[in-house]
Amino acid sequence: MARKHSKHLLPGFGLTMGVSLFYITLLILLPIAAMLLKVAGMGLPEFWRIISSRRAIAAYQITFSSAFYATLINGTVGLLLAWVLTRYRFPGRRVLDALVDLPFALPTAVAGLVLVTLFAETGWYGQLLEPNGLKVNYTQLGIVLAMAFTSIPFVVRSVQPVLEEVDQSLESAAETLGANRWQVFTRIVWPTIMPAFIGGCVLSFARSLGEFGAVVFIAGNIPGVTEIVSLLIYIRLDEYNYEAAAALAFVLLLVAFLTLIATNALSAWQTRYVERSA
Amino acid sequence: MTMAKRSPGEITLITLAIILAILVLVVPLALIFSFALREGLGIYLANILEPNTLHAIWLTVLTALIVVPVNIVVGACLAWLVTRFRFRGRQLLISIIELPASMSPIVAGVVYLFLYGGQGLLGPLLQANNLQVMFTPLAIVLVSLFVTAPFAARELIPLMSQQGTEDEEAALSLGANGWQMFWFVTLPNISWAMVYGAVLTNARVMGEFGAVSVVSGAIRGQTNTLPLQINLLFNDFNVTGAFAAASTLTLIAVVTLVLKSALEARHHG
Numbered sequence: 001m002a003r004k005h006s007k008h009l010l011p012g013f014g015l016t017m018g019v020s021l022f023y024i025t026l027l028i029l030l031p032i033a034a035m036l037l038k039v040a041g042m043g044l045p046e047f048w049r050i051i052s053s054r055r056a057i058a059a060y061q062i063t064f065s066s067a068f069y070a071t072l073i074n075g076t077v078g079l080l081l082a083w084v085l086t087r088y089r090f091p092g093r094r095v096l097d098a099l100v101d102l103p104f105a106l107p108t109a110v111a112g113l114v115l116v117t118l119f120a121e122t123g124w125y126g127q128l129l130e131p132n133g134l135k136v137n138y139t140q141l142g143i144v145l146a147m148a149f150t151s152i153p154f155v156v157r158s159v160q161p162v163l164e165e166v167d168q169s170l171e172s173a174a175e176t177l178g179a180n181r182w183q184v185f186t187r188i189v190w191p192t193i194m195p196a197f198i199g200g201c202v203l204s205f206a207r208s209l210g211e212f213g214a215v216v217f218i219a220g221n222i223p224g225v226t227e228i229v230s231l232l233i234y235i236r237l238d239e240y241n242y243e244a245a246a247a248l249a250f251v252l253l254l255v256a257f258l259t260l261i262a263t264n265a266l267s268a269w270q271t272r273y274v275e276r277s278a
Numbered sequence: 279m280t281m282a283k284r285s286p287g288e289i290t291l292i293t294l295a296i297i298l299a300i301l302v303l304v305v306p307l308a309l310i311f312s313f314a315l316r317e318g319l320g321i322y323l324a325n326i327l328e329p330n331t332l333h334a335i336w337l338t339v340l341t342a343l344i345v346v347p348v349n350i351v352v353g354a355c356l357a358w359l360v361t362r363f364r365f366r367g368r369q370l371l372i373s374i375i376e377l378p379a380s381m382s383p384i385v386a387g388v389v390y391l392f393l394y395g396g397q398g399l400l401g402p403l404l405q406a407n408n409l410q411v412m413f414t415p416l417a418i419v420l421v422s423l424f425v426t427a428p429f430a431a432r433e434l435i436p437l438m439s440q441q442g443t444e445d446e447e448a449a450l451s452l453g454a455n456g457w458q459m460f461w462f463v464t465l466p467n468i469s470w471a472m473v474y475g476a477v478l479t480n481a482r483v484m485g486e487f488g489a490v491s492v493v494s495g496a497i498r499g500q501t502n503t504l505p506l507q508i509n510l511l512f513n514d515f516n517v518t519g520a521f522a523a524a525s526t527l528t529l530i531a532v533v534t535l536v537l538k539s540a541l542e543a544r545h546h547g
Contacts, residue, residue: 010446011456016359023352024374027423031389032377034399038392077298084295088288096295098539099303104478105531105538107485109505110524113512114306117313117521124309149302181287210382213487213505217512230384230488237388237492242397249388256381260373263380 035253038246050247058224059232060251066140066228067208070147074204077148078155079197085156086163103152112217115146119218138220143228146215147208154207158200162193195270199263206259210252310528313521325522330499334507335526337415341503342483345422349479350472353430358464361438362446372435379428387492390421413495418503421489426482430475437471474541481534485527 039047050056085097103111119126119136129136136142166189174184212230219226227235229252236245284292315322325331356375360368378386392398394411404411411417445467449459487505494501502510504527511520 010362010443010450011459012358013363016355017365019352019355020359020371023356023427024371027420028374028378028427030399031393031424034393035389037399038397080291080298081295084291088284088292090292092296094539096299098535099299101535101538102303102307102531105481105534107487107505107524107527107531109485109487109508110310110527110531111306113508113520113524114309117517118306118309124305152302206380210385212382212384217509230382233384233388234492237391242392242395245388246392249385252382252385253389256377256385260376260380264373 032253035246035249038242039250042243042247046243047247047250050244051251055223055227056229056232056248059227059229062140062143062226063209063228063230066143066147067205069144070151070208071201071205073144073148074151074155075197075201077152078200078204079159081156082159082163086160100156101153103150108150108211108213109217111149112146112214115142115149115214116218119145137218138222138226140226142218142220143215143226146218147211150211150214151204151207154204155197155200158196158203159193162196163189166192195266195273199266199270202259202262202266206256206263209255209259307528307532310521310524313518314525317518321518322522322525325519326526328519330502331504331507331511331519331523333499334502334504334523337418337502338484338504340415341418341422342480344419345426345483346476346479348423349426350430350476352427353432353434353475354468354472356431357434357438357468361435362443375428375431378424378426383425383486383488384492386425386489387421390417390424390489390493394420412493413497413501415501417493418490418501421493422483422486425486425489426479429479429482430472433471433475433478434468437468441467470541470544474538477534477537477541481531484530 081096081100085093085100116137118124119129119142121127121130121137126136134141136145170188171184174188179187210230212228212234215228216231216234219228219231221227221231229248233245233248233252236242236248314325326335356371360372391412393400394404394417395401396405396412398412400411411420445463446459449463454462484503485505486503487509490503491506491509494503494506498510504523508520508523508527511517511523
């Protein structure tokens with residue numbers, strides 16, 4: 001059997017290559033190509049008119065700024081959770097560790113349903129917040145919280161393994177030499193975890209940009225105020241305006257491409273960074 | 279050093295993390311079951327057994343039963359290919375398989391609409407042969423395959439490249455054929471990662487909302503999956519019903535988390 005593929009020691013090259021290419025071509029590349037063809041067929045002026053319409057630009061602004069705020073929240077919360085989970089031993093740590101993944105395991109529609117109920121005027125949280133003038137449902141704050149909830153695990157799970165690997169003797173050495181806690185963190189811990197932290201933030205941001213299920217429940221979907229790009233695409237489909245849906249979907253697809261390239265570059269950088277400091 | 283006496287900073291951070299986890303993760307879980315059961319167990323069961331919800335459960339389970347095995351097998355093929363052989367375009371293949379997970383679920387749905395829909399690339403061909411893909415369960419299966427394509431490969435690739443090929447080469451040199459090698463050497467080594475990949479794929483398939491809502495047509499009692507049914511009930515102001523439907527998916531999510539942490543504990547020994 002080794003005669004056929006004398007280049008390869010192990011069998012199965014032809015079979016696995018065949019299955020992979022068949023699957024990728026038929027299920028991933030063909031559908032994406034179909035949409036790209038649709039966009040290519042509409043002509044540049046028409047494409048530009050759709051993606052630069054006032055309603056589309058408002059949707060980009062709301063989506064990007066909300067994803068940005070959600071990422072800020074997740075960066076902070078994620079760093080705190082990763083630190084506490086790796087550095088301290090306390091009762092309930094294992095449960096907390098497992099719970100961090102809840103937002104990934106819970107369907108986004110369920111997340112949306114829960115959030116809109118929690119923050120309703122009479123909801124468990126809403127009845128405490130609304131008398132103080134803090135309205136969450138049907139505002140941008142709701143979008144930010146929905147995006148933040150659905151992407152909590154990214155930063156935690158990116159930073160956690162790196163924190164576990166950090167050589168703690170360096171920290172003890174720095175402390176013996178008179179460095180205070182803050183100096184130890186900023187000079188020793190932070191430089192080590194920074195690439196993983198940024199990587200986690202990029203993933204969190206990308207996920208927030210594309211989040212749909214959780215957001216539609218809580219946003220109220222008011223054009224120009226709480227209408228995200230994904231929802232605008234959905235509305236265009238509902239109106240049978242397929243060209244507009246394709247053009248806007250192309251914009252989101254482009255952003256997804258860019259984040260994929262950014263994460264690949266980041267992980268390459270992280271590998272070099274770790275090798276250099278080792 | 280830190281075990282004996284906790285510093286004030288440590289106590290503050292732990293307390294903060296626990297309070298946050300309770301507010302953000304535990305309370306939502308409690309709310310789902312409390313709302314699902316707020317009108318009593320009888321109403322809860324009636325809500326679950328309501329024909330449209332029951333049909334949505336069935337369609338969701340059916341989709342998972344097709345999608346999970348297919349994507350596990352394809353994920354294993356892909357992982358074998360990229361970890362056992364070096365060839366031109368290998369890195370590109372790994373990037374392409376990641377593509378579906380990095381795009382918005384709505385875009386995933388749109389992409390399929392422009393392949394199989396009336397306005398799509400294959401639309402005229404399908405219409406000429408009187409075939410309908412869009413707004414049928416088949417479309418739900420296809421789009422679910424798409425959004426979960428990388429999940430199994432993502433678990434298998436790092437594990438298999440770390441394990442290396444010595445075991446498999448040994449089996450071959452001892453006279454095993456390709457299938458024997460895979461069945462008796464490779465599979466036992468990667469079985470936990472496969473289970474893990476299956477658990478993650480299943481959770482996503484059962485919970486997928488955006489992509490499915492574009493391609494399903496959300497016809498009650500026909501092409502409504504559970505997440506869509508939740509949305510429908512909520513829009514009908516049947517909040518208890520929506521939470522009853524949500525509680526089934528939440529149970530699956532909780533089981534997913536338990537399995538995941540059990541598998542990880544096993545993996546770390």
